[in-house]
Amino acid sequence: MQLWKLTFIYLFAIIACTFLLLMDVPKWQTFILLFLYVFLFTMYPHFNALLWTKNLKKVERFLEANRHKALYAYPYAIANQTIAEQKAALHKIITTYKQPYVKHNYASILAILENNYDQALSEAKQIKKEPFKSYMVAHSEAYLGNFEKAEALLTNLPEKWMSSSIKSLISFKKQDEENFKLHSTNAIKQARGIQKYLLTHSLQEMEEKFR
Structure with missing residues (x-):
């Protein structure tokens, strides 16, 4: 993944995490949401291509x-x-x-x-x-x-x-x-x-x- 994309993903994650904590969202919920977000945009494409997809173009x-x-x-x-x-x-x-x-x-x-x-x-x-x-x-x-x-x-x-x-x-x-x-x-x-x-x-x- 290109560096600028990773930078944007993690910058948004930091901002979103700060916002959720300010809204008094429980820390465990914040952690789960943060993990799902990072997984979706960074690790999921990797695992999808390796193990799950049926799309050969991907x-x-x-x-x-x-x-x-x-x-x-x-x-x-x-x-x-x-x-x-x-x-x-x-x-x-x-x-x-x-x-x-x-x-x-x-x-x-x-x-x-x-x-x-x-x-x-x-x-x-x-x-x-x-x-x-x-x-x-x-x-x-x-x-x-x-x-x-x-x-x-x-x-x-x-x-x-x-x-x-x-x-x-x-x-x-x-x-x-x-x-x-x-x-x-x-x-x-x-x-x-x-x-x-x-x-x-x-x-x-x-x-x-x-x-």
């Missing part, structure tokens, strides 16, 4: 404004940049973040992008956090053609879009266009925020390979 604008940050450079690259730039974005995440589950998760994605599916599976199995581990292991098994192993992990996936995404990948690997369209459509409908954006662009790229 996500695109958010990613474009934040593409200098490691975690947002990769989804932006999927839709707007080359494979080489996508790999560079993944490398940046892997080297920037210290959490092991983040490193192994994105290392698995990078290995898939490089068509090194055994390495992708190895990285996925080192993820200690669920459901990320089950999702990436299922993803890797599907790319390896181990469809039964991938399907066995679907019960570990709490989000509907996760199961639909794995099913669409299995259908893609089987060259089953009808089921691919069914499951990919469901995955995109069920997802929100950046995940919807990622699925939309990655699954559309797969769909084009049927033509």
Whole structure:
């Protein structure tokens, strides 16, 4: 967010807070109102783009404004940049973040992008956090053609879009266009925020390979 906008938001908050206190509004009510106001104008757009919205244009604008940050450079690259730039974005995440589950998760994605599916599976199995581990292991098994192993992990996936995404990948690997369209459509409908954006662009790229 631009500096002048933040300055205006916080200046108005200070004035409003002073006014409410002068009107003898209880301090706890003033605090709640102040928090809701700041959340609405500063944090809500961030969380909305990340987790809640179904509007891909909002996500695109958010990613474009934040593409200098490691975690947002990769989804932006999927839709707007080359494979080489996508790999560079993944490398940046892997080297920037210290959490092991983040490193192994994105290392698995990078290995898939490089068509090194055994390495992708190895990285996925080192993820200690669920459901990320089950999702990436299922993803890797599907790319390896181990469809039964991938399907066995679907019960570990709490989000509907996760199961639909794995099913669409299995259908893609089987060259089953009808089921691919069914499951990919469901995955995109069920997802929100950046995940919807990622699925939309990655699954559309797969769909084009049927033509």
